[in-house]
Amino acid sequence: MRALTLCAFLVVSPVAAQAQAPAPAAASAKLPEVEPSGMQARVQPERVLLGEPFVYEVVLTHPADHRYELDVPPDLGDFELLAQERTPPAAGKDPAVTVFRVRMSAFKLGMVTLPDLTFLVSTPEGPRRYVAPGRTLEVGSTLPEDAEAKGEDLRDIQPPTEVAVRSWTLVWAALGVIAAALLGYAAWRFFQKYRERRRAAVAPPLPLDVRTRRALDALRSENLPAQGRVKDFYFRLSEILRGYLGERYGFDALECTSSELMAQLRRLKAPGLPEDGLMRFISESDLVKYARAESSPDSCREALTFGYSLLDQTWPPPPPPEAAPVSHASGPRVP
Template sequence: MKWLALCAFLLVSPALAQAPAPAPAPAPASATLPDVEPTGFQARVQPEQVLLGEPFVYELVITHPADQRYELELPPDLGDFELLSQARTPPEAGKEPAVTTFRLKLSAFNLGMLTLPELPFLVSSTQEGPRRFVAPARTLEVASTLPQDAEAEGADLKDIQPPTEVAIRSWTLLWWLLGLLGAIVVGLVAWRLFEKYRNRPQVEVKPLLPLDVRTRQALDTLKSEDLPAQGRVKDFYFRLSEIIRGYLGERYGFDALECTSSELMVALRRKQPLKFPEDGLMRFVSESDLVKYARAESSPESCREALAFGYELLDKTWPPLVPPLPEAASVSHASGPRVS
């Protein structure tokens, strides 16, 4: 591959060395035509004082026979001047001699004495054929747009400067710092909460006591308070009713606290509890409702009997009866292990 690339380079390099130089800009079409002089020619600049970068008008007025037509052929390079626009005013029809006016709007971008180049014109004539006319060059003085005392005051024209970096105010760094500060604050708060949660005293959770133990403790507490002796018979029956209803509901699996008296008895009959003192419960429920809702009076003896019924109900319904074993299992258990 290296040999092929070297051979290709050796073949192409002579052709590149013998390549013709770029051709110069083509000359105007009227360059080879004979010259002709118009009847009259005037050139003037408006305004008379040309300022740097300010547009001005270069007016050319050509007086010529009516059978001639003048067309401007602008050169590609006007030197220190830039063409902004151009206009041609043709002569009036039937007027002799004819007058053609050209107006070039230019601007200068250098100071001092500058020269407008020669301007060629293509002249078409019905009698003599095509001819050529060249307007002579013109020298102009281009002045600065600054006042005369600008240099004394320290002001002067400056050349075009290369691109420079310009500092632009940005809040990006500030927002990043605020975000970092916020993250630190959130982290500190989270750490404090974690430490507080980790160092909090652990609450000892005691296991729930059996139902019969809890119920007996509640009855003992009510007995020790001796509410009937304080004249709080109604409070006594409310407390005792809640203890008994709560026990029955948890013991037989229904919401006894929300049942009416009749609903309570119906629910217990559906459960068909064995050795259940149904008559005693009916008397307690009736007496309790009269005291709680009908404001009936109850003696201390009746209160003691009601409390004694609570203990009796607990003794007769607890512990729960163990369901009987299947017949095969009971027979096997009764026979015991066989001794060989």
């Protein structure tokens, strides 16, 4: 018995739900009609040219528990529907006001009557409909007023005519071949640069003493003190010697202050390092670089000579100490 009741409920429920839902467009003509509290309609603009768009606005005043939806007919005759817009009523207001704006265009000259607009209305009593009568609209020609006198008039549709169309297939094919050739050449050039870069990267770096000596030679050849660039000279020389000491003894000498540099070298107990001469050079260099002290060309030459001397006294690195041979003491054999 319960199973039969459940089946009956499942069959009847969709039918009841469909009775409360708005009717489809095909069946809207059979619905009873309902009148809104008020209706205002206007066309903007009231005169348009053939095919020119215009707006048909309908303002409906109705009870708050009624909902209006536009039911657009599939065929509008001499009119074309371009767009439609619905502005719902404000919440909590009774009576409510719903505004519909229908954007259309006309393709018939003279005074024409817009098609009636049908609205589907959802009410507490069930679905209803409302038909708003169409308004009149003047549609003018796009031709000037003296067109007929000049023999200019709208012409009927002409039959299909063969039109020669210029083909750009060969041009695009040639451009494709040129583009492919340019891409191939660019790829070849890129490969050549990449191969040369790899060859340069594979080449082993020069020894530290050779690179340092070349840097000192280049600084001497520029002769910066003779150009009045004493400060630049000491900056360059200090950077060369600091870079050498850092790489020679394995620490970041370029980021150390003068006191940190000397303290690090003392901890390392660098063999052959002229500590007193290095202290004098660092002091003189700091005075020129940061205290704007003056330095003569002779002092600059002595500083550069000290750079060569520092390189000669600390390179090559001392060889590692040889391990003492292990002596095997031979004792008397025990019979």
